[in-house]
Amino acid sequence: MAKATAKATAKATAKATAKATAKATALRMSRVWAMPNRWTFKVPPLLDIVLRYRHDGERWLDPFAGYHSPAEVTNDLNPKAPTQYHMEALRFVHRASRGGLQFEGAIMDPPYSLTQVSRNYAALGIEQWGKDNPTGGFSEVRDALTQAIVRGGHVISFGWNSVGQGKGRGFTLIEVLLCCHGGHRHDTIVVVERKL
């Protein structure tokens, strides 16, 4: 009798472990079509994916927040953007996480190309790029975000590639969404990663 119980317990444990492992490694991939918009979060599926991960009351950070960010703590270099802060993204993340403060999630939606970076900076009258050279995909902002996010928290990145935070920074990829905009336009590629 005791042997049968032990066997059943072992079987149940193995099943639960297999389920947890599958859940941890399963990658969700999907593709949708949506009209393009210069503001990412005016595109419904691109806003929806953030709202699926950002639960009510959770503190999320957005260093490149633009005009329509669903995050709670927002920043944009452009002083006209309706964000709480207007500083270089890297400085903002360092400041927001000062004293070891951590957040449940972050949105990473910087300019998608060097041309976009140049246009943004020219529009703001900035002649020199910030300390965090955007040719590297704002890698210093990504490093700083890694410290600023709790274990189990999420970073959702938007762009024309699926690089994201990456394994090297201790993140696991859990979802990829391709948002096709038709014609000759680039898809918007969204990657959702969880901090391990």
Ligand SMILES: C[S@@+](CC[C@H](N)C(=O)[O-])C[C@H]1O[C@@H](n2cnc3c(N)ncnc32)[C@H](O)[C@@H]1O
């Ligand atoms: C792709 S847009 C973000 C759009 C936003 N998610 C929305 O839907 O409204 C990128 C934003 O990053 C800002 N930006 C560019 N370089 C920056 C920097 N170094 N630090 C902070 N913000 C920056 C731009 O002003 C622009 O609003």
